[in-house]
Amino acid sequence: MSTEGQFELVEELVRGYRCRVFSRAPRTLPALLEAVPWKSDAIALVYGPLRLSYRELSSTVDRLAHALQSRCAIGVGSRVGLAMRNLPEWVYAFLALARLGAIPVVMNSRASGDELAAAREGTGVSLLIADTRCARELAGHPETCPLVVAADDSLTGEERRRESALIETSVAAGAWCLADLLADSPANAPANGALVTPSLEPLDAATILFTSGTTGRAKGAVLSHWGTSNSVWTNLYAGYRIAADMAARYGMTLEQLAAMSPQTCVLLMFPFFHTSGLHTGLLSTLVRGGKIVLMRRWDAAAALQLIETEKVTQFPCVPTMMWDLLRSPKIAQHDLQSLTSVSTGGQALQAGMLSEITKAFPRAVPGTGFGMTETTGAVAMSVGEEYLAHPGTAGRVLATTLVKIVRDDGSVAAPGEAGEICMRSVSNMLEYWGDREETSRAFDDEGYMRSGDIGYLDAEGFLYIVDRKKDMVISAGENIYCAEVERVLLAHPGLAEAVAFGVPDSRLGERLMAIVVPHVSAGRIGSDQVKQHVAAHLAAYKVPAEVLVQHEALPRNHLDKVDKVQLRRRYGVS
Numbered sequence: 001m002s003t004e005g006q007f008e009l010v011e012e013l014v015r016g017y018r019c020r021v022f023s024r025a026p027r028t029l030p031a032l033l034e035a036v037p038w039k040s041d042a043i044a045l046v047y048g049p050l051r052l053s054y055r056e057l058s059s060t061v062d063r064l065a066h067a068l069q070s071r072c073a074i075g076v077g078s079r080v081g082l083a084m085r086n087l088p089e090w091v092y093a094f095l096a097l098a099r100l101g102a103i104p105v106v107m108n109s110r111a112s113g114d115e116l117a118a119a120r121e122g123t124g125v126s127l128l129i130a131d132t133r134c135a136r137e138l139a140g141h142p143e144t145c146p147l148v149v150a151a152d153d154s155l156t157g158e159e160r161r162r163e164s165a166l167i168e169t170s171v172a173a174g175a176w177c178l179a180d181l182l183a184d185s186p187a188n189a190p191a192n193g194a195l196v197t198p199s200l201e202p203l204d205a206a207t208i209l210f211t212s213g214t215t216g217r218a219k220g221a222v223l224s225h226w227g228t229s230n231s232v233w234t235n236l237y238a239g240y241r242i243a244a245d246m247a248a249r250y251g252m253t254l255e256q257l258a259a260m261s262p263q264t265c266v267l268l269m270f271p272f273f274h275t276s277g278l279h280t281g282l283l284s285t286l287v288r289g290g291k292i293v294l295m296r297r298w299d300a301a302a303a304l305q306l307i308e309t310e311k312v313t314q315f316p317c318v319p320t321m322m323w324d325l326l327r328s329p330k331i332a333q334h335d336l337q338s339l340t341s342v343s344t345g346g347q348a349l350q351a352g353m354l355s356e357i358t359k360a361f362p363r364a365v366p367g368t369g370f371g372m373t374e375t376t377g378a379v380a381m382s383v384g385e386e387y388l389a390h391p392g393t394a395g396r397v398l399a400t401t402l403v404k405i406v407r408d409d410g411s412v413a414a415p416g417e418a419g420e421i422c423m424r425s426v427s428n429m430l431e432y433w434g435d436r437e438e439t440s441r442a443f444d445d446e447g448y449m450r451s452g453d454i455g456y457l458d459a460e461g462f463l464y465i466v467d468r469k470k471d472m473v474i475s476a477g478e479n480i481y482c483a484e485v486e487r488v489l490l491a492h493p494g495l496a497e498a499v500a501f502g503v504p505d506s507r508l509g510e511r512l513m514a515i516v517v518p519h520v521s522a523g524r525i526g527s528d529q530v531k532q533h534v535a536a537h538l539a540a541y542k543v544p545a546e547v548l549v550q551h552e553a554l555p556r557n558h559l560d561k562v563d564k565v566q567l568r569r570r571y572g573v574s
Helices: 029-033 053-072 086-102 113-123 134-140 156-172 178-184 225-250 254-260 276-290 300-308 321-326 353-360 384-390 435-443 482-490 527-535 563-570
Strands: 009-014 017-024 045-048 049-055 080-081 102-104 127-131 146-148 205-211 219-224 263-267 291-294 314-319 341-344 367-374 377-383 396-397 401-406 419-424 449-457 462-468 470-477 478-481 496-506 507-518 545-548
Touching: 009 134, 017 563, 029 225, 029 276, 045 086, 049 053, 053 086, 053 178, 080 086, 080 113, 086 102, 086 127, 086 146, 086 178, 113 134, 113 219, 127 134, 134 146, 134 156, 146 156, 146 178, 156 225, 205 225, 205 276, 219 225, 225 254, 225 276, 225 377, 225 462, 263 276, 263 300, 263 527, 276 291, 276 314, 276 377, 300 321, 314 321, 321 341, 321 353, 321 527, 341 401, 353 367, 367 384, 367 396, 377 384, 377 462, 401 449, 470 496, 470 507, 482 496, 482 507, 482 527, 496 563, 527 545
Parallel strands: 045 291, 080 102, 080 127, 102 205, 127 146, 263 291, 263 314, 314 341, 341 367, 507 545
Antiparallel strands: 009 017, 045 049, 205 219, 367 377, 377 396, 396 462, 401 419, 419 449, 449 462, 470 478, 496 507
């Protein structure tokens, strides 16, 4: 990836619309993975004591692919659920499925049993690969497909004993253990020709990722092979541009700079069920030949230690994590000079945080970006001096994406004028799985996808986000759709009315607040009881941080809808 020609852009027809694509980028996920340096002895993956080279990772992936093909009948087009936190086993499973031409259905590893079961049934997966938490969540839901359970080998003590007991119970009930599938697959099986190279088309489904919505139900965004590869190539191009600028600044060639530079090393905290974790974090780093460092759970002190010991060069994160790092009492105790890139996304930076970042990490190039699950990643990005000169921007629109700002009447807004952000790209999703109505609403007649976000473009092509058309809260980088929470609240038999909205929070960006009104005939209902009800049906991060129980009716507007404008104003939310 060292020459501008590697990133030549051309226009091609994609589903009947002209889009800009990289002419030299692979057009399927298996073809993209051929660019990974699998024969290298460089470290590819770090998790606790585990350190896998590219050669070792390749062997593990091929063995698992063989086992999934021979024992589980997984092949081209098979839909297979992945419900795991950021474990090495997630990486093995995803890459093995991609190797087979299967379609990974990437589920929220923090989801409740209800949510996981809905994703499983809604997509009709033929196999589900889960960690022990997700397997436990699903225990109360009738099985509709075989289950493979993955253990976390980094655990010790009582946690390890509990996890082993749960896996034994799952296996006794008919589940496979992922470690057993690997152990039973001979190391030389793929070399014997058991794996067949999948025959795929660029616009075939590559993955399904879930995004909540204003309907209150999670939707599966179907992402194409071509869109996935183009998104990864976009990240590679961004890295190329940064390297080219650095080489010019130091008066050397790219080859000279590369020879002097350490291996790219990413501390990856974005979950794999986010496009930032999967496409930007995992796939782009593998194609670069970089090292991926995983953590079991977020901990600022542990992250600082890993940055120092693993010589982390890139730390993409949500602002909440950056907030924790900057305020850690241990930050001054660590050598963080290896960091050359620090980027944030998922929510706006708090006032003054950008200047704090540049002071704390003077060698690191700051960056930001904007994208969606439905766009397979970023559609706008800014780094370095460009970002520092435009600190309020969501990024400059990337050359691979066409963006228009649309007024309420459907006409295109002028530069600087706010409207709904609409995007056209080969990386746009193909559809919402099994939902023609929502898919139709998502696209206009020119092939642009409606984002639901309100923003504007300036004359230089920088994108600014000013509001969200969708009723959504972003808390610690996670999208929480109020309609989904309200649907669960109103399912409580004791509640007559319920509303949810976001309020400012210095660390989280926003925190979710709910106001509920019990039925007159209901007994005493407390805020903790309401929270427990939500927690029984939704992921923990969707449980309101605050619940107010009141007995007066919620204010309503002229359409007889709950007046959130008035409520926001009452609670100091602009």
